[in-house]
Amino acid sequence: MERPLNCLNNLAENDWLIGYNSRKFNQIAQELYLELTQLSAYGILPKIILAEREPVRFLASFIAACAANCPVFLCNPDWVTQEWQQVFDLVKPDIIWGELPHSPTPPLPHSPTLSTQHGLNAPLPLTALIMIPTGGSSGQIKFAIHTWETLIASVQGFTEYFQLKQVNSFCVLPLYHVSGLMQFMRSFTTGGKLAILPFKAVETGKIFKIKQSEFLISLVPTQLQRLLQNPELTEWLTQFNTVLLGGAPAWNELLEKARFHRIRLAPTYGMTETASQIATLKPDDFLSGKISSGQILPHAKVTIRNQQGEILNSNQIGNITIQTQSLAKGYYPITRENQADFQVDDLGFLDEQGHLNIVGRNSDKIITGGENIYPVEIESAIQATQMVADICVIGIPDKHWGQALTAIYVPKKPNTSALKMQTLLKDKLSKFKIPKYWIPQQNLPRNSQGKINHQQLQQIAREFLQNRIT
Known part of the structure; x- marks a missing residue:
């Protein structure tokens, strides 16, 4: 299995980065690797937050950290202050690579060891770990622990x-x-x-x-x-x-x-x-x-x-x-x-x-009137009407049905009629699968990978229903 430095050396003379300078990538990676190995000579393996915005610098920094066996946390430079606070509280980094315009004041350097859950787990050395963010769309950032392997x-x-x-x-x-x-x-x-x-x-x-x-x-x-x-x-x-x-x-x-x-x-x-x-x-x-x-x-x-x-x-x-x-x-x-x-x-x-x-x-399953409904089927049917640019179906609490089906959508045209969409769906879906509430929006809260923020959708639905009542 090729290690990071071997791969770097194999590509040293290749112009493999299109649109960027391959030699610059190699140079940055080598320089940062040397800096980190000098620290490791003193027994220090710093935890690194990597939030470089420039692609060559991000990737070169990543390879340097992997080659030097330093734990590296990949981060989105556009996270807001609250998200950065979560990250700092969790990671307590020693080094931050990149400019973080929305971050609070970072904590002092700290080097804890990995904790373990009782019984099922065992400690991993903190070295050579690659932490990749996940779960940001739920409002709580987690890092999946990967390795080069x-x-x-x-x-x-x-x-x-x-x-x-x-x-x-x-x-x-x-x-x-x-x-x-x-x-x-x-x-x-x-x-x-x-x-x-x-x-x-x-x-x-x-x-x-x-x-x-x-x-x-x-x-x-x-x-x-x-x-x-x-x-x-x-x-x-x-x-x-x-x-x-x-x-x-x-x-x-x-x-x-x-x-x-x-x-x-x-x-x-x-x-x-x-x-x-x-x-x-x-x-x-x-x-x-x-x-x-x-x-x-x-x-x-x-x-x-x-x-x-x-x-x-x-x-x-x-x-x-x-x-x-x-x-x-x-x-x-x-x-x-x-x-x-x-x-x-x-x-x-x-x-x-x-x-x-x-x-x-499983967690997206909506139970309305004792019927199990999976939003993907309903969203596909609504997309097929060609009247929406984006759509997400959720369940909101309902005292009669348990949950009420709610379609939050971006209409393709300003005068798009929810009633017309409901009519078109009658031949495609069972009656209990047709949403009760239809909420038009200018856009849906999605992250850069296209995943929906369900917490924000629930808030949109709550405000919509409150306005209907008042």
Whole structure:
């Protein structure tokens, strides 16, 4: 397995960073590595917060920290003061790389050891740990604890699945997030090329001249939707070898539109805890009409279990349980040792071909009048009316029904009628699946990966109902 410094040396003479200076990357990484090794000579392994805004400096700093075996926390420089306070209280960093315009005064340097949960867990040394943020959309930031080895396991599973020796990536996603970081890791460790460009630049047509057929690009559904609204960018997207799609559920209308334009889409399923995807539908299967999250990658195993933990047969819906070499070691500062099974909140089934199909999140399940409802089905039906630009269905407390279905949506046109949408849905959904409340908004609270902030949606719904009452 190639270590960070070996990969760095292998790429020393290559012009592998498109749009940026590859030599500058190498120089910054070497300089920071030397600084950190000088500290380690004195027995100091500083905890590093990495929030560099400039891509080359972010990635070079990341490699330097990994090479020097220093624990590094990847952070979003745009977090607000409250979020930074959470991070400082949790991490107590020794070094901060990057400018944090919204941060409170950082705490004094401090070096605690990792704590453990009684019975189930064992301590990990604080060295060589890579902390990747997750859970920000819920208002509470957590860090999944990864290592170089867990990230490499993900890369190896990916390259084996797609039968690639080198991975050329076109990255428009945040590098501090697992979806952006793993694009870098695939290119950096396989000797491939990496193009980095903010998505806003792509939207305005400021794109690098590359041979797309040799590159993979990763998008979230809202990004794909926006690119498909522009004929030139749609044509540009059709030239890519593979367009990986993840981060949030994609709706049927979006998938059909991508298939109509012959975009080589590869819907994926994965999460921060598994170092990105553990299931992916290959583009040829997608273009042939298959709808699923695809087969399980070689480094992972998925079972579907009932509430008693028993493994279910094909096409039976249950809780998704994952075993993978790329699994995080816990959430900082709690570590887990030899965690065999990782049960996620998602419900799904494996079909006869071994393809993973996602039904919805267990925690998103809405119970109204004794009926179990999964928002994904209703959101897809509403998207199919082509009257909304964005949609999220939630349940709000109701004294008669337990929960009342509520659609919070962004209308495509100012005069969009909720009544007309309800009429169109009557032939598509059972009566109890048609939302009771319809709340139009100018935009929905989503993070950069397209994930909804459900706390904010509940607040929007509460204020809407209060205004109706008053």
